[in-house]
Amino acid sequence: MKTEVTHMSKLWGIVEQRFEEALSCFFLSVMACCVFAQVVARYVFNTAITWTEELSGFSMVWAVYMGASLAVRERFHVRIVIGVVSLPRPLAIGVIILSDLCWMAFNIFMVWYGIEYLTVLWEKVYISPSLHIDQKWPQMIVAIGYTLMAVRLAQIYYLWFKEGRHELPGIPKESQPQKDVPNE
Amino acid sequence: MSDTMWVVIVFVVLTVMGVPLIASVGIATAVALFLIDIPFTLLSQTGFTALQPFPLLTIPLFILAGQLMEKGGMSNRLIQIANALVGAYKGSLGLVTVLGCMFFAALSGSGPATTAAIGSVTIPSMLREDYSPRFAAAVAASAGALGSMIPPSNLLIIYALVAEESIPRLFLAGIVPGIFVGLLLLVVAGGICVMNDYGGKGERFSWRPLIKAIWEGKWAIGAPVLILGGIYGGIFTPTEAASVAVFYALFVGVVVYRELNWTQIYGALRFTALMAGLLLMLTPTIAFGQLAAFYDMPQLVEDAILQFTQNPIIVMCIIGVFYIFIGTFMESLAQIILFTPVLLPVVVNLGIDPVLFGVFTVMTCEIGFLTPPMGGNLFIAARVTGISVEEVSIGVLPLIVPYIIGLLFMILVPEFVLYLPDFFYGARP
Amino acid sequence: ANAKSITMNIGWETPLDSHYGILAKKFKELVEQYSNGTIEVKLRCCGQIATEDNAFKAMQLGTVDGYFVSQNNVSPHFPLMDVFVLPYIFQSQDHVMKVTTGPVGDEIRELLLKDTGVYLLTFGGADYRDLYNTKRPIEKFEDFAGLKYRVPKNEVMIETFRAFGAEPVPLAWSETPTALETGTIDGGDNGTNVIEEMKFYEFAKYLTILEHFGGVAPLFASERFMNKLNDEQKAAVWKAAEEAGAFQAEFKAKATEEIRQRLVKEHGMEISYPDKKLFIDAAKKVQAMFAEKKGPVFTEFVEKIGAAAQ
Ligand code: NA
Ligand code: NA
Numbered sequence: 073m074k075t076e077v078t079h080m081s082k083l084w085g086i087v088e089q090r091f092e093e094a095l096s097c098f099f100l101s102v103m104a105c106c107v108f109a110q111v112v113a114r115y116v117f118n119t120a121i122t123w124t125e126e127l128s129g130f131s132m133v134w135a136v137y138m139g140a141s142l143a144v145r146e147r148f149h150v151r152i153v154i155g156v157v158s159l160p161r162p163l164a165i166g167v168i169i170l171s172d173l174c175w176m177a178f179n180i181f182m183v184w185y186g187i188e189y190l191t192v193l194w195e196k197v198y199i200s201p202s203l204h205i206d207q208k209w210p211q212m213i214v215a216i217g218y219t220l221m222a223v224r225l226a227q228i229y230y231l232w233f234k235e236g237r238h239e240l241p242g243i244p245k246e247s248q249p250q251k252d253v254p255n256e
Numbered sequence: 257m258s259d260t261m262w263v264v265i266v267f268v269v270l271t272v273m274g275v276p277l278i279a280s281v282g283i284a285t286a287v288a289l290f291l292i293d294i295p296f297t298l299l300s301q302t303g304f305t306a307l308q309p310f311p312l313l314t315i316p317l318f319i320l321a322g323q324l325m326e327k328g329g330m331s332n333r334l335i336q337i338a339n340a341l342v343g344a345y346k347g348s349l350g351l352v353t354v355l356g357c358m359f360f361a362a363l364s365g366s367g368p369a370t371t372a373a374i375g376s377v378t379i380p381s382m383l384r385e386d387y388s389p390r391f392a393a394a395v396a397a398s399a400g401a402l403g404s405m406i407p408p409s410n411l412l413i414i415y416a417l418v419a420e421e422s423i424p425r426l427f428l429a430g431i432v433p434g435i436f437v438g439l440l441l442l443v444v445a446g447g448i449c450v451m452n453d454y455g456g457k458g459e460r461f462s463w464r465p466l467i468k469a470i471w472e473g474k475w476a477i478g479a480p481v482l483i484l485g486g487i488y489g490g491i492f493t494p495t496e497a498a499s500v501a502v503f504y505a506l507f508v509g510v511v512v513y514r515e516l517n518w519t520q521i522y523g524a525l526r527f528t529a530l531m532a533g534l535l536l537m538l539t540p541t542i543a544f545g546q547l548a549a550f551y552d553m554p555q556l557v558e559d560a561i562l563q564f565t566q567n568p569i570i571v572m573c574i575i576g577v578f579y580i581f582i583g584t585f586m587e588s589l590a591q592i593i594l595f596t597p598v599l600l601p602v603v604v605n606l607g608i609d610p611v612l613f614g615v616f617t618v619m620t621c622e623i624g625f626l627t628p629p630m631g632g633n634l635f636i637a638a639r640v641t642g643i644s645v646e647e648v649s650i651g652v653l654p655l656i657v658p659y660i661i662g663l664l665f666m667i668l669v670p671e672f673v674l675y676l677p678d679f680f681y682g683a684r685p
Numbered sequence: 686a687n688a689k690s691i692t693m694n695i696g697w698e699t700p701l702d703s704h705y706g707i708l709a710k711k712f713k714e715l716v717e718q719y720s721n722g723t724i725e726v727k728l729r730c731c732g733q734i735a736t737e738d739n740a741f742k743a744m745q746l747g748t749v750d751g752y753f754v755s756q757n758n759v760s761p762h763f764p765l766m767d768v769f770v771l772p773y774i775f776q777s778q779d780h781v782m783k784v785t786t787g788p789v790g791d792e793i794r795e796l797l798l799k800d801t802g803v804y805l806l807t808f809g810g811a812d813y814r815d816l817y818n819t820k821r822p823i824e825k826f827e828d829f830a831g832l833k834y835r836v837p838k839n840e841v842m843i844e845t846f847r848a849f850g851a852e853p854v855p856l857a858w859s860e861t862p863t864a865l866e867t868g869t870i871d872g873g874d875n876g877t878n879v880i881e882e883m884k885f886y887e888f889a890k891y892l893t894i895l896e897h898f899g900g901v902a903p904l905f906a907s908e909r910f911m912n913k914l915n916d917e918q919k920a921a922v923w924k925a926a927e928e929a930g931a932f933q934a935e936f937k938a939k940a941t942e943e944i945r946q947r948l949v950k951e952h953g954m955e956i957s958y959p960d961k962k963l964f965i966d967a968a969k970k971v972q973a974m975f976a977e978k979k980g981p982v983f984t985e986f987v988e989k990i991g992a993a994a995q
Contacts, residue, residue: 096529097522100320103313107499111492114854122843122855125310132532133307135316139533140278148530150537150587151276154629171275178279181286182299189300189746196745196801199761201838202855207761214303217536243274295909298748305739310857422863490868493860549733550694681866682887 092145092220096138103131126202130210137217144224147244157240157249164240164249172225172242179222186215259291260551277590282540288547299543306542307535310495311417315410316532317498318365321505323524325363325479326373328509328516333473334359335377340466347449349385350395353378354445357399358438361406362480363501365413367625368632371400372640379640387454389643394651395445397637399438401622401659404588406434408483408501411588411621413494415614418545418596422611423494424487428677429615433662436672437619440658448654475508488680534589541593548597558602568606572667575599576620583624588632591624592617608670615673616666623659626652691913692725695751695904696734704878704940705753706730708809708904708933715925720918740905744803747909751806755902757839762801764979765793768986771975772845772968773961775899778938780994781811785901786931789989804906806926810934813941814898817880817889818872819865822955826850826963835861835873841975845897848967865889874898877944886952894945894958897968904930 106128113121143149156167193208200207225242232241239248266287270280282299289296325331338355342348356374364370375396382392404411407427416423449455470477482504487497509516548554561571582591596617603613625633628649638645666673674683695712697705706728713726735743740752741762760766768774775781784790785808794805816823818832829850836842836853846853854870864870865888872889874897880886904926914922948954976984 093526093529096532097525100316100525100528100532104317104320104499104502107313107317107496108503111496111500115491118852120843120852120854122838122840125838125855125857128313129308129310132313132316133304135529136307136532136535139529139531140536141533143530143533146530148533149276149278150534150590151274152271152585152630153274154585155272156274167273171270171273174270174273174275174283175279178282178286181296182282182303185296185300186303189297189303192297192742192745197762197764198742199764201757201761202840211304214300217303295747297746298743301739301742301746301748305736309859311859420859422866424863424867487867493856493864493867493869495860546734549729 092138092142096135096142099131099135099138103128103135106131122202126200133210134213137213137220141217141220141224144221145227147228147242153243153247157243157247161240161249165237168240168242172229176222176225179218179225182218183215183222186218190215259288260553260556262291263288263551277587278537278540281537281544281594285540285544285547288544288551292547292550294547294550298546299540302543302546303539306539309417311413311423311493312535312538314408314413314423314495314498315365315535316528317495317502318408318410318413319369319531320524320528321498321501322364322366322369322373323527324502324505324509324516324521325476326360326369327520327524328505329513330363330473330476330479330505330508331356331360331373332377333469333476335374336469337466337473337477340469341461344461345446347446347454349378349382349387349455350391350445350449351442353382353395354399354438354441357396357402358406358435359476361403361434362408362484363476364403365408365410367401367404367411367622368636369400370403371396371633371636375400375637375640379637382455383641385455387449388452388651389641390647390651391448391452391454393637393641393643393648394655395441396640397631397633397648398626398652398655398659399441399445400633400637401625402434402438402441404618404622404625405430405437405615407431408494408498409618411592411618412614414589414592415596415617418593419600419610419614421614422681425611425677425681426614427484427487427494428680429611429673430618432676433615433619433666433673436665437658437662440661441655444654444658475512479504479508534587537590538593541590545593545597554598554601557598558605561602566606568603568608569667571603571606572608572616575603576616576663576667579617579620580623580627583620583630584627585630586624587630588618588621588624591621609674611677612666612670612673616663619659619663619666623656623663626656626659690723690725691918692727693750693906693910694727694729694734695753696729696732696740696749697753698732698737699730699879700882701728701730703730703882704810704812704876704933704937705902707936708753708807708929711932712904712925712929715928716921719921719925724914724918724921741801741803744905744907745801747907749907750910751904751906753809753902753904756900757837757842759903760839762803763797765796765983765986767839767841767975767979768983768990769901770839770841770898771972771987772841772848772897773965774972774987774990775811776994778811778899781899781901782934784990784993785811787993789986789993792989793986802908804908804911806904806906806922807930808901808903809930810901810937812876812878812900812902812937813894813896814874814900815877815880815945816872816874816893816895817885817954818891818893819868819889820871820891822891822957823893823959824957825959826967828959833869833871835864835870841971842898844974845968845971848971849897849964876900877941877948881944881948881952886948886954890954892945892948892954892956894956895961895964897964 106124110121110124113119156164198207263284267284335356338352342351357370360370360373379392379396407430412426416426483497483501486492487494625631628645634645634648638648695709699705709728716724716726735749737758741754743749756766756769797805832851833854834846834851835856836846838855843853856864949956976987
């Protein structure tokens, strides 16, 4: 029983760590192969493949969203923190929490309207021109992607609280103000 | 207050507060949609469609190719060639760094990646030969920025997409300014080394080691030949060229050099995934661009500038100063996609070639890589060297001068940029 | 009753003075006149407010009021539109007009609104796609062999080029000018005006008139916009659209021949008119192939269009 629990939590740990990363790498590989296949088909087999462009385009979008969620986890998103990190610590924490609340609000907003968009896709025909698949499937990624990002953002704060709130939340290591981190 | 002002204020306040750019552009766009009564689903639709243009795929593909080439041992071979060329001169390792970056720039699409690829090898060697850490970091940072000018270039691709320009033309236009700035960097770096009596203990120049180094680096030299030759020979489109570069790098790294293993390949993919994630910023920005049309924004900016002056040279100087200022704190991708749609129509009406404006824009972005607080190359060089970003940014100051000269040159003598593309494809009316 | 003033943003992907612009400007003038100034039309050219591939969906969402969408960008949302894409489905300009302004056109309009929620305001005039290539003059069917022609990502078009013996290269429009410049493709086909507007004659010297694809790029409007209008305003929009469409059709009929002449005389293209017989034979096979694939409603429309020629 006990080993089962540790197996589960180990598995969960891997999923937590690798989920978006692995998917993004997968879609990037699909993309690279598709575009390359287009060249190979043209010169080696003397034919034109019609579906590679569309499939690689869809893979690109999925890779970007998965990468974006990974970037939330890694605090890699571009933000201008020069103002925030120069504030006194309590104020800095207040401002960064406020700006992350704005970010969270935007994520939720995009999930909401991503779903509304999806309902339109669900009701109306929209067939992709070369793969002939219904666009609602690939385009679901907008709602999925922002959901993942919202979850990852919440996770950053969960860990920040759990680990004792030493750093400024949501800001990568190299941008942390050195002097304000209490020595404990 | 006008609707436009509200939108701008929301964007500026959120950005300064530290809201990630994707959200601050997104929220400003949502406010703009609300004010002119357009459904919010516009943001959801561009959330997908903005990432679909086929040429956009070029960017992650070139990032991946650059990673594989670096990890697969190509950067080392290029440094050997540079070493055989200039190893005997004063400040040889500084010169090797600049040359190595110029070579690697022809494989890689990104400035920070070029700094990482060459700097991670040459900076430690410079420190061993008692170069000052400040100089060692600064020369790698500044020469690495060439990665975004000498083709292939991700920033030029982004510009091409936003401005609907031809990628091959822009690539050709980047060659002369890229090499010119590289040569100036050699002069400045050499001068600093002579003044401080750095290095110069390498073997005297002779042909045999150079030929040996070139022979050993032939696969690395083959990459730009394949990429650019393929594009200009009409064999494949730039997007396809990027995928060819990926598989070429894989082949050389795994089969020829045998330096690539699964962990490294996965690492390269993971890094590319993170960088691709940043492209999400395009989605609200393109939605915002569509709204800028509803608000007649380019017209407003144009009127404001033209009220002040009609002289294209002065206008370009103003834009240059503005871009360099923006580039101090803004990431270059964001700079290009936010400001090109607004400023390009203005300069085109003044008779400036969009290709020239693209190279000009990217040159200001390169300066942005070298200025704190937000300077991609500074971060990397500082981390490799183990000193602070402030320290590097002081060291980099004299090495920014070549970029400024390059900028002025292209404002005053457009042929400097346009000669090559016009020669190849014919001048445009 | 006092109608409140309403703004309509109309977009298209080509420059302000292109054929879309001709219709749009006329429409603006007429709508503003017929609605007594209660509808203001703003013209957004050059893909500023949407690209053509995304515009139809944008109108379903209501984020764009009106847009010109060519038939092959409509078919993903309304597969029946593919009947217009079939090669040699139209026998002449006249035939196109008979179809689009007659009962068949009305039927398509109603079906489209029912299925997609988008209004087709007017078909406008028809275009033929003219061929250009960088390699050689096309004098006869065999000259097509092995030429790499760019085709839009549309299966009918791809199959047609294959049937003509060429090598179709499906490319996004965004990559087409570059591909022509670098020689990745040997040529392509577009509306005659597009060849001139895009300056394709700089690279491609050979112009071929086959009239294989006749095309329309109707002006559409979103349901969200149309629902804002009262009955008088709606009547004004329909009336203006019909007249502006006729105006553009007349303009296009004249302009196409003029542009072809300009392409030859001013821009140095070499023009050829190969015998269409073998091409039409090849096209019939493509027609049959898709009629079978797309089912009875599609086949029925193919027949109706054929009948309208008489
Ligand atoms: Na480069
Ligand atoms: Na900067």
